[in-house]
Amino acid sequence: MHLWKKIGVVGVALALMLTTVACGSSDSGSDEGKGEQVTIVYARGKDDTGSTEKLIEAFEKKHPNIKVKFKEMPTDTGVSHDQYVTMLSAQSSEIDVFDMDVIWPAEFAQAGYVQDLDRFIQRDNIDMSKYIPGAVEAGNFNGKQWAMPRFIDAGLLYYRKDIVKDPPKTWDELIDLAKKHKGEKGTKSGFLMQAAQYEGLVCNFIEFAGSYGGRILDEKGNVVINSPETVKGLEKMIEVVKSGAVPGNILAIKEPETHQMYKEGESVLARNWPYMFAILQNPDESKVVDKVGVAPLPKGDKESAAALGGWMIGINKYSKHKEEAWELVKFLSGPEGQKISALHSHSPTYLPTYDDPEVQKANPLYADENFVKGVSAAIPRPVSPEYPKISEIIQVEVSKALAGKQSAKEAVKNMEKQLKEVVK
Ligand code: GLC
Numbered sequence: 001m002h003l004w005k006k007i008g009v010v011g012v013a014l015a016l017m018l019t020t021v022a023c024g025s026s027d028s029g030s031d032e033g034k035g036e037q038v039t040i041v042y043a044r045g046k047d048d049t050g051s052t053e054k055l056i057e058a059f060e061k062k063h064p065n066i067k068v069k070f071k072e073m074p075t076d077t078g079v080s081h082d083q084y085v086t087m088l089s090a091q092s093s094e095i096d097v098f099d100m101d102v103i104w105p106a107e108f109a110q111a112g113y114v115q116d117l118d119r120f121i122q123r124d125n126i127d128m129s130k131y132i133p134g135a136v137e138a139g140n141f142n143g144k145q146w147a148m149p150r151f152i153d154a155g156l157l158y159y160r161k162d163i164v165k166d167p168p169k170t171w172d173e174l175i176d177l178a179k180k181h182k183g184e185k186g187t188k189s190g191f192l193m194q195a196a197q198y199e200g201l202v203c204n205f206i207e208f209a210g211s212y213g214g215r216i217l218d219e220k221g222n223v224v225i226n227s228p229e230t231v232k233g234l235e236k237m238i239e240v241v242k243s244g245a246v247p248g249n250i251l252a253i254k255e256p257e258t259h260q261m262y263k264e265g266e267s268v269l270a271r272n273w274p275y276m277f278a279i280l281q282n283p284d285e286s287k288v289v290d291k292v293g294v295a296p297l298p299k300g301d302k303e304s305a306a307a308l309g310g311w312m313i314g315i316n317k318y319s320k321h322k323e324e325a326w327e328l329v330k331f332l333s334g335p336e337g338q339k340i341s342a343l344h345s346h347s348p349t350y351l352p353t354y355d356d357p358e359v360q361k362a363n364p365l366y367a368d369e370n371f372v373k374g375v376s377a378a379i380p381r382p383v384s385p386e387y388p389k390i391s392e393i394i395q396v397e398v399s400k401a402l403a404g405k406q407s408a409k410e411a412v413k414n415m416e417k418q419l420k421e422v423v424k
Helices: 051-061 077-089 107-108 117-122 133-138 171-179 199-211 226-240 255-263 277-278 324-332 335-343 351-355 357-364 369-376 387-403 408-421
Strands: 038-045 067-073 095-099 146-154 156-160 189-192 267-272 292-295 308-317
Touching: 038 077, 038 189, 051 067, 051 277, 051 324, 051 335, 067 077, 067 292, 067 324, 077 095, 095 324, 095 408, 107 308, 107 324, 107 387, 117 324, 117 351, 133 308, 146 324, 146 335, 146 357, 146 369, 156 277, 171 189, 199 226, 199 387, 226 335, 226 387, 226 408, 255 277, 277 292, 308 324, 335 351, 335 357, 351 357, 351 369, 387 408
Parallel strands: 038 067, 038 095, 189 267
Antiparallel strands: 095 308, 146 308, 156 267, 156 292
16 A cells, blocks of 8 residues: 655744634524523543634624633543543533544444534534534444544654654664664764554554554454564564664653654654644744654555554534534534644645645655555454453553563463454
8 A cells, every 4th residue: 555655844944823713793592591601511531732712702702692611631542531431421511622532433422422413414504524523423322423533643644854854654764764764963862753552552563463464453343463464564563663772761751741852853753643744843842843844654574554543523412502502512523623733734634625725735755645645545443332441451461562571472362362352
């Protein structure tokens, strides 16, 4: 499979100027009577790109009778997940609207935590065919849409253009380049990835395995993890971790540590999601403005494989302000909200946003149609109400392999056995 071309991102400052959003009277109904001001609570994880404030500001301007109170949740998706489960299983109405990782909607729908959105989607003629299909599917379970797509994530390789001429095409090249250039221009390591025991590890593992053709489940949902391809992928992942090209504490590194170190100029290469691009281009916080290029992740012996990530948005089943909540969901997942997010490097799921010249200027990746093809071809994690169990099994077994406590073969065999018990 051919993913998008390598792109050297040259000297393009991130234009964070937002278009003025037309100010109009609210067309939303209110559970508490028209005209009265309603406050809704919107929860999402810590946002290091600064887009949330801009989004809320633009929404409130458009809907003067709806105030949005922001509730910041932890950055780690697993930790956030558990807090939502505690809140929602107690039928709390403390939050109205919240962002959901692509791996949550099936579970939350099955548990009855979220409102299905079909009646709103139909009533307001939302054209779902304008969204990236994989992102829509992540919010669909048992034939109903439980969450609207906000932004899509796919793993990318970031490289220092002032240190390496061309980004590595294979994992072997990556190891060589990382070792060779580590230490140049003040760097302390050659490569950064997310290898701590948490959800991000599952994504990194899917990418290594996928680059050799390995998968967790097949299209019918059968467990196919125990294959020579997955073993090769995990072996390569172990090799990278032990190569000396990554920091000594790689088994504790998640996304925030990755962008913190990378923006300080501490590494030659890094694997991260698209959001990091905006941070790197921000002169107030980055030492590597204009020095970073973005490319597809390296290949194994098969292809470049990116894990599908991203965030959806939905309504708490126990919200007392469902109409107002829907207005916020509609705004954030619709053209205006997606544009604001895109200007902060969150990749749109609403396809027309990619054609907007301002968006293309803010992040040149978005002007490349191969980028859109690449994210659309990213490998999804299993869509299942049992996903937390699936993830836990992978996290534990892959971590043991990376820590040298078992071989890649043993890890894959152990995952197969346990996953077969969960996925019946
Ligand atoms: C990003 C992705 C999300 C993934 C998480 C793992 O937030 O969008 O899907 O689960 O990273 O850390």
